[in-house]
Amino acid sequence: MKKKLALPRVGFLGTGWIGRHRMQAIALSGEAEVAAIADPCEENAREAAKLAPEAVLVEDLDALLELDLDAVVIATPSAGHCYQALRALDRRLAVFCQKPLGRNAEEAQLVVHAARSMNRLLGVDFSYRFADGIMKIHQLVSSGEIGQVYAADLTFHNAYGPDKPWFYDPELSGGGCLMDLGSHLVDLALWFFGYPEVRSVSSSIFAGGERLKTGSGKVEDYAVVSLVLEEGHAVRLACSWNVSAGRDAVIESSFYGTRGGVSFKNVQGSFYDFVAERFRGTASETISSPPDEWGGRCAVAWARQLRLGKGAFDPQAEHLVRVAQVLDQAYGR
Known part of the structure; x- marks a missing residue:
């Protein structure tokens, strides 16, 4: 009998409405395992745990990074995205992040550079593409x-x-x-x-x-x-x-x-x-x-790529910097 391959183990940082929605979409897709949940808001964490009762509940990103994970999904306030993604990539974890990847092009470039250097998959939830x-x-x-x-x-x-x-x-x-x-x-x-x-x-x-x-x-x-x-x-x-x-x-x-x-x-x-x-x-x-039902497709596509590609860097992530650069120019910075 052919041995069934293990699914990628994914931790979820931030489980407000959108974080829970993306977590549920990935869980239902069967493309990855919801292995851990971290949210400083206990109510959010409890609601997320109802959707993934097998997942381990931990306090924060530090605790997530100590677990045996393949990837992290980040759905936290924008100010944390760059730092949190860099820390996950430093542990050689693939990353899926809510937009924006960074508050400016410099932050976005830092994350993309780290993903390329570590050869880790990086995705951002530009979900409308998948409608x-x-x-x-x-x-x-x-x-x-x-x-x-x-x-x-x-x-x-x-x-x-x-x-x-x-x-x-x-x-x-x-x-x-x-x-x-x-x-x-x-x-x-x-x-x-x-x-x-x-x-x-x-x-x-x-x-x-x-x-x-x-x-x-x-x-x-x-x-x-x-x-x-x-x-x-x-x-x-x-x-x-x-x-x-x-x-x-x-x-x-x-x-x-x-x-x-x-x-x-x-x-x-x-x-x-x-x-x-x-x-x-x-x-x-x-x-x-x-x-x-288009909302979770971007997250599911990332999870499928993670499963099939073992989390290697996708050069398409370079385009995330271009988006951030246009926004910087629009802001005059």
Whole structure:
């Protein structure tokens, strides 16, 4: 009888809502074993333990790193991501981290360099890439079906602000809505265009309806960013917290080519339900619609890569630095 291979043993650092959701997705996928849970909030840890009763509960990252693990999933406040990822990589553990990987490009570069040096798998939870609609329109774009794509508009307006105080401290968060929501948009734009060089970045950033000044100690709640890519392609990004959007959220990514267009839009203000359409002139065709359980797919894809590739470094992680660099330029730093 063929011996069954052991699954990678993964520890989870931070098990708030999103941490638990990613943990459950990985557990249900069968791609990895939920071996340990660490969260300073006892309530979060108890809720996570209900989803993975076999997992060991420990106090913190130090305790996680003393266990026999293959990888760590980090779902903590942004200020800790760089330091926590570096410590895990130093122990030769693969890492999957919530975005942003770092509060700036320097932190992101440190983590990517460490992952490359240690030859460890590094992933960041840019989850929208794995929505069915996004995958389908990405295929249309990359195959040339809509011709030469020359422009894109991406939007993420959230009628609510985050409910955790650290989001509003630039030292802890690295930035406001642009870091929180706009990072997804920057990632999608660069991915769709094949990670080209970025010729220029310009931005208008607001807090409370007023232009935000560098060093103000505030984070932005509205941002518009324009990118010009190496071939002259134009990309416009807009994101906000607490905007009067008339609905819970406006989430949309549209790409325009010489033979048509494609668009990915949320349905009736939903954060989870999306429709994707293909355009030919004034005609439209729906190519994806709800339901679609997409939220945990990025984490599952990382876990599958961990299982199949034994945790070796993936050069695609280098692109994480490019995303951080564009955000830095948008912030003027």
